[in-house]
Amino acid sequence: MQKVILSLLAITGIYFVSCTSESGETSEICFETEVRPIISSNCTLSGCHNSIDKVSGYDFSTYEGIMHAVKPGDHSTSELYKVLIHPYKEKPPKPFNPLSEEQKITIAAWIEQGAKYNPNCVSKPCDTTSVTLSRSVRPILNLYCGSCHNSSSPQGGVDFRTYENLRIYIDDSTLTYSINHINGFAMPKNSSKLPACEIGIIQKWIALGAPNN
Ligand code: HEC
Numbered sequence: 001m002q003k004v005i006l007s008l009l010a011i012t013g014i015y016f017v018s019c020t021s022e023s024g025e026t027s028e029i030c031f032e033t034e035v036r037p038i039i040s041s042n043c044t045l046s047g048c049h050n051s052i053d054k055v056s057g058y059d060f061s062t063y064e065g066i067m068h069a070v071k072p073g074d075h076s077t078s079e080l081y082k083v084l085i086h087p088y089k090e091k092p093p094k095p096f097n098p099l100s101e102e103q104k105i106t107i108a109a110w111i112e113q114g115a116k117y118n119p120n121c122v123s124k125p126c127d128t129t130s131v132t133l134s135r136s137v138r139p140i141l142n143l144y145c146g147s148c149h150n151s152s153s154p155q156g157g158v159d160f161r162t163y164e165n166l167r168i169y170i171d172d173s174t175l176t177y178s179i180n181h182i183n184g185f186a187m188p189k190n191s192s193k194l195p196a197c198e199i200g201i202i203q204k205w206i207a208l209g210a211p212n213n
Contacts, residue, residue, distance in 0.1 A: 029110040030121035031063065033195055038103045039066060039080075040191035041146035042092050045155060050190040061190045063117045075111035096147045126197035131205045132213045133163070140198045141166075144188050155189070163212045170210045176203070 029035065039060050044050040049060040059065035069080040076082075083091040084104050092098070131137070141150070141160055148155040160166045169175040178187035179199050193199070
């Protein structure tokens with residue numbers, strides 16, 4: 001596995017920032033908690049690769065759909081990765097933010113590891129002690145709700161970039177409804193629910209009064 005990292009480093013010229021366990025072994029990248037959120041947050045927006053619009057024939061709202069753009073074990077020939085680094089076809093297109101280098105590496109490494117649907121894969125223990133907005137909740141919103149609600153062209157006009165804006169959806173309870181898929185609300189849009197751990201962290205922060213900490 002070290003070899004994979006080295007070749008990724010060589011190809012992309014960027015650092016492999018995560019995915020190494022304490023023992024120094026590269027750990028398995030989890031589809032549900034690491035790969036799916038990046039793809040559903042950035043590629044399944046309306047007018048893009050969701051089950052209704054299927055732009056270019058791609059529906060990235062399911063694992064099977066994603067696999068149509070993946071050659072397991074070879075990220076450099078996988079369409080899913082190629083468009084991320086393409087000089088002028090870079091995805092997602094403007095005005096959406098491009099993926100971060102870390103997100104590109106996560107996708108590349110997952111493909112190199114065989115692009116497995118590994119439902120029992122555990123990426124990290126669930127820590128719900130001392131939950132704060134900046135350390136616990138923001139990273140979840142960035143990963144799962146990402147370019148839809150954190151950009152200058154927010155989907156549905158719902159913009160989470162400032163605390164005041166985020167507070168609107170806490171106070172009217174739609175944040176709680178949407179992550180729990182209740183009362184007709186369901187987010188992330190066109191994707192499955194957040195993992196139980198992530199929902200628990202957000203709920204705990206809201207229960208503490210949703211402080212701006
Ligand atoms: C693929 C794009 C996309 C992603 C990812 C996404 N949303 Fe949304 N969100 C929308 C759109 C579009 C709307 C407008 C309502 C609709 O079309 O369902 C919306 C509306 C909302 C609303 C307002 C209530 C409502 O449903 O009208 C809340 C709250 C919300 N989203 C929370 C979230 C949270 C929390 C996440 C991440 C866990 C998330 N969204 C991820 C696209 C997205």
